[in-house]
Amino acid sequence: MTKLKVATCSLAGCFGCHMSLLDIDEKLFDLVQAVEFDRSPITDIKHCGPCDIGIVEGGVCNAENVHVLKEFRRNCRILVAIGACAITGGIPAMRNNVDLWDCFQEVYHYGIGLENGQIPNDPELPLPFDKVHPINEVVRIDYFLPGCPPPADAIWKFLTDLAAGREPKLDYDMLHYD
Amino acid sequence: MTKTFRLDGREIPFKEGQTIIEAAAAAGVYIPHLCHHPEFKPHGSCKLCTVNIGGRLGAACTNHAAEGMAVESETEALNADRRALTQMLFVEGNHFCPSCEKSGNCQLQAVAYHLGMMTPHFPHFYPARDIDASHPDVLLERNRCILCELCVRASRDADGKNVFGIGGRGIRARLIVNSASGRLAETNMSVTDRAAEVCPTGAIIRKRHGFTVPIGQRLYDHHDIATQLPLPARRGEGRGEG
Numbered sequence: 001m002t003k004l005k006v007a008t009c010s011l012a013g014c015f016g017c018h019m020s021l022l023d024i025d026e027k028l029f030d031l032v033q034a035v036e037f038d039r040s041p042i043t044d045i046k047h048c049g050p051c052d053i054g055i056v057e058g059g060v061c062n063a064e065n066v067h068v069l070k071e072f073r074r075n076c077r078i079l080v081a082i083g084a085c086a087i088t089g090g091i092p093a094m095r096n097n098v099d100l101w102d103c104f105q106e107v108y109h110y111g112i113g114l115e116n117g118q119i120p121n122d123p124e125l126p127l128p129f130d131k132v133h134p135i136n137e138v139v140r141i142d143y144f145l146p147g148c149p150p151p152a153d154a155i156w157k158f159l160t161d162l163a164a165g166r167e168p169k170l171d172y173d174m175l176h177y178d
Numbered sequence: 179m180t181k182t183f184r185l186d187g188r189e190i191p192f193k194e195g196q197t198i199i200e201a202a203a204a205a206g207v208y209i210p211h212l213c214h215h216p217e218f219k220p221h222g223s224c225k226l227c228t229v230n231i232g233g234r235l236g237a238a239c240t241n242h243a244a245e246g247m248a249v250e251s252e253t254e255a256l257n258a259d260r261r262a263l264t265q266m267l268f269v270e271g272n273h274f275c276p277s278c279e280k281s282g283n284c285q286l287q288a289v290a291y292h293l294g295m296m297t298p299h300f301p302h303f304y305p306a307r308d309i310d311a312s313h314p315d316v317l318l319e320r321n322r323c324i325l326c327e328l329c330v331r332a333s334r335d336a337d338g339k340n341v342f343g344i345g346g347r348g349i350r351a352r353l354i355v356n357s358a359s360g361r362l363a364e365t366n367m368s369v370t371d372r373a374a375e376v377c378p379t380g381a382i383i384r385k386r387h388g389f390t391v392p393i394g395q396r397l398y399d400h401h402d403i404a405t406q407l408p409l410p411a412r413r414g415e416g417r418g419e420g
């Protein structure tokens with residue numbers, strides 16, 4: 001049996017969705033039987049090659065996020081947005097009505113316990129956007145799996161449906177926005 | 179003899195003067211809705227309850243049941259429209275469910291679950307909306323307001339206070355407070371008012387009640403809103419809990 005190639009990444013997210021994926025516990029053994037991971041925090045491969053399924057956690061908050069997202073779209077036959085942040089912008093998007101400069105000031109200058117804070121300004125750092133956006137506002141997304149994070153069982157159900165070529169379908173209990 | 183009409187092929191009895199949604203609810207049939215509340219005058223604004231009445235689309239909460247009429251509600255097309263309306267409500271406001279006290283007990287969210295909404299789909303507006311935390315016991319979180327006017331109706335018709343109103347038009351419409359400063363603290367609103375618990379979303383929150391019910395035990399965690407009829411019987415059981 002040829003294994004499915006799967007790539008995953010976390011953009012403006014907290015890695016909670018990836019943690020929830022790991023939460024499928026012993027089913028991880030079944031997963032690695034059926035799936036080979038390409039680019040993913042699990043493999044530490046830095047760039048994504050042609051894949052069957054791409055799973056993107058997190059919204060888009062900076063220029064690098066857009067590059068990674070476009071790389072995923074170019075390479076993945078099926079692209080899945082996983083979690084509240086990828087789908088709505090999520091918690092990071094709560095800054096969308098705060099001026100970006102004010103955000104930086106608050107975080108690096110006025111935050112509790114800070115002394116002589118400096119706003120990072122290294123050319124290596126990606127350019128932050130003034131607003132955080134869900135990923136479907138940047139590239140076409142084939143499937144959405146909401147939750148903050150989605151429960152492990154929901155991720156498992158979703159992926160096994162996709163792998164079997166079925167339209168993914170969640171039971172009521174597995175559909176959550178929080 | 180009781181009068182009846184047909185709803186998705188099923189005979190539904192009704193009393194003269196009852197709306198389609200009232201008669202359906204009395205018969206245990208759910209029609210998705212948000213601005214309708216059995217205790218208050220119909221508002222007919224969210225359009226979620228739109229049904230096909232003999233070939234014409236109309237709101238089930240404002241149209242009266244009539245003898246022999248044929249009404250369709252559970253069709254794929256109507257539910258697709260309802261899903262699109264719900265998606266628009268999500269992108270028009272700022273709905274960050276993971277950080278919302280109402281999550282799990284929220285009717286907007288529950289209707290979205292019921293309709294199988296996997297994504298808000300449309301580009302998010304991320305509008306700038308004011309929060310009013312001035313009142314000691316009640317928080318006004320306009321980011322989550324869907325302008326259903328239930329608080330307006332409850333405050334006016336049940337509490338006799340007229341604390342709320344809607345100001346502005348179209349996309350600039352917003353919930354306003356009837357006080358000189360426009361702040362809730364300067365009204366006679368009390369946390370025991372009907373207006374404090376009627377909000378279907380997390381826009382009106384009783385302070386210090388957030389997150390008291392653990393995830394998994396909230397109103398809509400395991401039970402589809404369609405199975406939670408009739409609504410009035412559920413007062414104080416989480417609906418409206420902050």
Ligand code: SF4
Nearest residue numbers: 273275278281284380
């Ligand atoms: S009001 Fe409802 S839909 Fe909006 S953020 Fe709160 S739980 Fe989510």
Ligand code: SF4
Nearest residue numbers: 323324326327329377
């Ligand atoms: S605050 Fe709540 S009850 Fe009032 S209009 Fe907004 S959503 Fe409706």
Ligand code: FES
Nearest residue numbers: 211222224225239
């Ligand atoms: S419930 Fe009928 S229009 Fe809102």
